[in-house]
Amino acid sequence: MSGTEEPVLLHTEGRAAYITLNRPRALNALNHTMVRRIDAALGAWEHDPAVATVVLTGAGERGLCAGGDIRAVHDDARDGDGAAAAAFWRDEYHLNARIARYPKPYVAVMDGIVMGGGVGVSAHGGVRIVTERSRIAMPETGIGFVPDVGGTHLLARAPGELGTHLALTGAQIGAADALSCGLADHYVPSGDLRRLVGELAHAPVRDVLARHEQPAPLGELAGWRGWIDGCYGAGTVEEIVERLLAHGDPAAKEAAETLLAKSPTALKVTLTALRRARRLGSLESVLDQEYRVSCAALSTPDLVEGIRAQIIDKDRRPRWSPATLAEVTDADVERFFAPLGDRELGLRGPGSGTRTR
Structure with a gap:
């Protein structure tokens, strides 16, 4: 990569410091190098009296960030020992926590596509701007994974069961729904962003x-709250699907069909992670939990298979294992939450400052 194609562009002007994610051909997908550079810059600017505001944008026309570099995760899980992916997530989740408690205004311009890891570097910020072009999602269950980067913290705090719907289906939402779910703060037309x-x-x-x-x-x-709250309040994914199919609203039936195409294991782990996140409270505690879940996913077949089907071969025909919700046992789910010993993320500890929304 030449010097003119740095994956993260950093500069200061006047009272502001600017971060531009600069991999437009990859829709600014985050890799480990990018995470480290953003974290180092935020660390330096935190103590620079000349910097009053930090601004995050994405290069290109398509969006802020499509997520993490899951192709690299796929290769590490399939061919390696998972250590590179775990190291990436460790630094990424630390960055998410830093953004959430950043002491200066952190302005995230969530224009265009903002998904997965893109949500992690934007929706934890203090000032989150969406536009008429915003398409925001946590689509992890479609690749045999679980919402991470603090996504289960954010979605667990959305009104009613809206977050459960978004986490399980991976549905994309626009500006108004992002505002109502607590994923954004301000609406600005995209034509005004440059100014x-x-x-x-x-x-x-x-x-x-x-x-x-x-x-x-x-x-x-907002118009779907009735069936969303009624159906997603069920105790299990199986019952959620049954309620959606029985409800009668075409959108509810479509949601059920969406769920039945996702990884059964990922759906059950996601529902458990969300419900536990509501009780855990702080973002740091939830990130610690997400790190356990993410590391466990590296040794399960669905993550590699899901990325293969969606990103590598693009046949969109994943062969999930287990193939049905009924085959995923409570023990299968529980292993995702098992303690990691000396490999824990360890964000929640004595003196770990937290700013929750």
């Missing part, structure tokens, strides 16, 4: 937002 980002170099965030923020267009989740 907004530039003005942050010279004025406080609140003053700049006051010039550009507008009411968001209507979303669709």
Whole structure:
């Protein structure tokens, strides 16, 4: 990679410091190098009195970030010992926690596609901007994985069972639904972003937002709360599917069909992770749990198979193992939450500061 193609561009102007994710051909997917560079920059700017605001954007026209570099995770899980993927997640989750408690305004421009790891570097920020182009999702169950990067923390705190619906189906949502779910704070038309980002170099965030923020267009989740809360409040994934199929709303039936195409193991682990995240409380505690789950996924067949089907071969025909919800036992689920001993992430500890929303 030449010097003109650095995967993360960093610069300061006036009172602002800017991070640009710069892998547009890969939709700015995060790799380990990018995570380390962002973390180092945030560490330096935290103590730089000249920096009043940090701004995150993505290069190219398609979006902020499509997620982590899951092709590398696939190769490590299939051909290696999983150590590289675990090391990547360790640093990524530490970065997510740093962003959540950053002491200066962290402005995430969530324009276009923002998924998986892209949610992790944006939705934990203090100022989260969406546009009419925003498409936000945690699509992990479709690749035999579980929402991570603090995603189960964010979705567990969404109103009612909206977060459960989004976590299990991997559904994409727009600006209004992101605002109502607590994944974003402000709506700004995409045509105003260039000026907004530039003005942050010279004025406080609140003053700049006051010039550009507008009411968001209507979303669709609010109108679905009845069947979402009624169906996803069930105790098991099997019962959720039964309720969705029996409800009668076409959108509920479509959600059930979506679920039945996902990894049965990933669905059951995701539901358990979300319910536990509600009780755990702090983001750090949830990230510790997600690290256990992610590391466990490396040694299960569905992660490699899911990425193969969606990203490598693109045949969209994953062969899940076990193949049905009924075959996934409680013991199968519980092993994802087993302690890691001296390999724990260890974010929740004495003196670990937490800023929860």
